Amino acid sequence: MNADAPKMPRTIAEYLEQLRAALRGADPALIQDALYDAEEHLRAELAERPGHNEAEMLAKVVGSYGAPEEVADIYRDQEVKTQRALAPPRRPRPKQRSWASHFFGVAADPRTYGALFYMVLALATGIFYFTWATVGISLSFGLAVLIIGIPFIVLFFGSVRMLSLVEGRIVETMLGVRMPRRPTFSMRGMPFWQRIGAMFRDPRTWGTLFYMFLMLPLGIIYFTLVVTLLSTSLALAAAPVVKLVFDMIGFTDYGQCDGPAWVCGWVHFWSGWPGAFAACIVGIAMLFATLHIVRVLGYLHGQIARHFLVARE
Template sequence: MNASVLPTTIPDYLEQLQRSLAGADPALVQDALYDAEEYLRSELTENPGKSEAEVIAAVAGSYGAPDEVADIYRDTEVKVQSALRTPSTRPVVSQRSPFARFFGVIAEPRTYASLFYMLLALATGIFYFTWVVTGVSLSGGLAVLIIGIPFVILYFGSVRVLSLVEGRIVETMLGERMPRRPLYSTRGQPLLERIKELFTDPRTWATQLYFLLMLPLGIAYFTVAVTGLATSLALIAAPIVVLFGDFGGTLWIDEINVMDVHGLWALPLCFIAGVVLLFLTLHLARGVGYLHGQLAKHMLVKTSQYD
């Protein structure tokens, strides 16, 4: 075990753990702090006759000192991310030709996960927007009544729960590391201080802003995804339908018979245009997935707490 002096209180232990994790992913830090506090306080509850210093000293051999726990979390995170990453026998992106990079997007699972997120975002955006607008409206309306304060506290707590849910969706579909535990809070604080922290926490308000933004973003994502897929697949299928279907050899686009204007040359051109548009849509989905993952990370994770 590390020869450094062990902390004597749980807040000191968590503070040292936070310092030891400096520079790590904020989502990882949040998970580590929550796990450590949960474990230490459960040990303290099971040993009511011991002080915090005695409990920390007793569990140091099994759970570890703060710097040891930090190293374990860093190593575990690397292993987990490596295990979750889809194995690939293809050359790395920098070694692939532009042609292979352009068309290789169709073989990447993350592409379809991002595309599905764009479609799902409309439903989640409507739900989040409705939840926030309804919650804020009722909170304001009930503020003058005695049930107003409990309702506001309950609503703000629900926002944190939904933040975790959205984080799991983002991490699963977009690949951006998000918190897997609730936000760390000092449980030794008085109840009123913890309630005050709930209202003054910038992340609480940033999360609500994120939920409001999800409606216009969800509409945009859904529209782009559906339009891109529908148009590209229609252009790809059009030549086949014209050649083998009972359409009299006509291909209408915007009330113009393309066959009359361009003849048979229109069929391969439509097919090529559809294929190119399809791959552009897939690349756009990957780009949207990456950018939205960064947006969610900055608005749903309290990074300032771990700087």
């Protein structure tokens, strides 16, 4: 027998620790999903065998479910296949891309519009998260002296962890960043009060709370920046159409100027067709630059979400 081979786990806790060790170096979100699935499956198997202890159950189940190392390999392979399936289709790239294709190609990337929608949605989610966290913490302190205080605190922190999972799904769907698809595994074999204590000691619980507070200022910044840049760029890009409409209805007073000659020169230029087409070019360039900014912000926010919402090894 190979002395370096891991011993057969005799408890669910040992199985999960071996699975965690086998997945070391993998994406933390993948590790969280694998641990949750394994614990859920093993607990279900144990419940179906009331006359067996954990060691006997594991000896029978490992053959069908797999040893921790085998399960880890399966999850790694499945993750690669899933990421390939979920990734947006990629067009064959030329060997050398021009700066123009790189600059304007952002409009063909589906992730750009996912990030754009997330930036707009962030204001609403930020207000909701901030309100939920503020009211929940305030009521938790206020009710702590009453008999219903402890149940309320437990329910509130449980809701925070659930909202963490919901936000993770939103981030993964819109920003393309791998987030947990299962709750963090909870060692359901522990006594109730130990599980409650573990929830309060879990850094992810407090990280999620901080993230919920942080989402309000971030949501305001994202929404304001995106709306301002988009409205400005679209308004400039539509300058020829606006001028055409004004000319058709006979509204030409916008080009009048009584100031210095150099000021009137600029006014006449921008109120004429040359200025309208120049504004259109600036608006189009600004629109694509805005899409690049949105992509960068989406990537950065995805990293922020991973830092606060994903359980660490």
